[in-house]
Amino acid sequence: MHWQVVWDNMDYFLWGAFPEGALGGLAMSIILALLGIFFAFWLGLAAGLMRLSGRWWLHYPALVYVEIIRGVPLLMCIFWFYFLAPVVLGHTMPEFQSALVAFVVFTGAYVAEIVRAGVLALPKGQMEAARGSGLSHVQAMCFVILPQSLRNMIPSFVNQFVSLTKDTSLAYIIGVNELTRAATQVNNRTMNAPMEIFLTMLVLYFIVCYVLTSFSRRLERHLARYQARN
Amino acid sequence: MAMIEVNGLQKWYGEFHVLKGITEEVNKGEVLVICGPSGSGKSTFIRCINRLEEYQSGTIRFDGKDIHDRDVNVNSLRAEIGIVFQQFNLYPHLTVLKNVTLAPIKVKGMPKNEAEEVALGLLERVGITDQAHKYPVELSGGQQQRVAIARALAVRPKVMLFDEPTSALDPEMINEVLNVMKDLAREGMTMLCVTHEMGFAREVSDRVVFMDGGEVVEEAPPDEFFKNPRHERTKAFLKEIL
Ligand SMILES: Nc1ncnc2c1ncn2[C@@H]1O[C@H](COP(=O)(O)OP(=O)(O)OP(=O)(O)O)[C@@H](O)[C@H]1O
């Protein structure tokens, strides 16, 4: 076994060439995932609420967006934005930004569905009580519906976040220097320890996702206390 | 001028004719009890009054003004017409106090400390003291419904609608809610109550309205209504619930 290869390159796996050179490795994967989920949350929230709207000019664009994206593989999205950006912008977009846009647009569609389902799952009486007391639709959403349904959505959001964290490995394909690419680079250079290197990858991805899911479970228990009952 | 004038109100759910021409007047300070078998359209009727339901024909006037008039703001209209539901529908993520202050702050623009003062006064009035900082789940059904009444009163409505406020309660909690409603009636609140609590109807209502199949079959002051129901359908209904 050649575990020495793994130890020698551990810092490269964890944060790339940082701080002398560019950030990469696991840190890059996590940054991609964090930024991805942050922007995807807002995009998905907007799209989900638009889809719930009774106005066709809000409803249909959201519907088309969600349905198209959900019918396309993520890898397709990544390629698509990578090759589309130069056409639209007139110059190439750096790999990182291009991958991030793909992750945001892709995950946003799933978040939109989570938001829609979460809002619809609340008892109808909540909206009626809010509107019945004179709150506008927007006020009712902001102060009554979303605070409750967003809490209920947290487990689904975390699921999506975990998926995205793992899916950041796909950014490797367009050359983003995240964990999978770092591993491949080291493997290509050393040639003698693929087993050890990829086992290490497995453990690293697992640890990150495990921490996320157990955090989510704790949060869920904490928030389960004040739920709307039918 | 009547506070609420309903004229030839008709509503369909698709093919289904729920309200078949309801005409009704409620004066300021009057207490109306609406009863009738399940599915007769009682809830639908009172929910039309604050526009929680739309209707296809007829008019409803509130304070002399058609509630569908162009210059009627639906949110201001609803702030003048409180509603209490069978299922309480308290906001589970907010404390009792915040349940009550939400609408006054957001709809009426009342400053927070003033709204809290008003809310605490109302909570005391409905007999909820020392619970203002609890969450709805920590209260009994009867207490929750009394909070719901306080919440509806917080925007100082001119009319209160009650949709079977005691039907979801355990029997031993019904009276605490009815007592609050009776107090409200005696203080001169205009009320439309869908309820099958006939003791309540006898004691504080001015008129009892019996609905069946989307129509008002019979209406009369409570004494007369219970002593001499005229229609067969009313008699059959009364026999069943008394
Ligand atoms: N959203 C809806 N779509 C279709 N039909 C409906 C809808 N809401 C109510 N109905 C029907 O309209 C009729 C009247 O309903 P409503 O709730 O007004 O009756 P109710 O007199 O309040 O009965 P209950 O005592 O059971 O509350 C019922 O037959 C019901 O099935």
Ligand SMILES: [Mg+2]
């Ligand atoms: Mg009903």
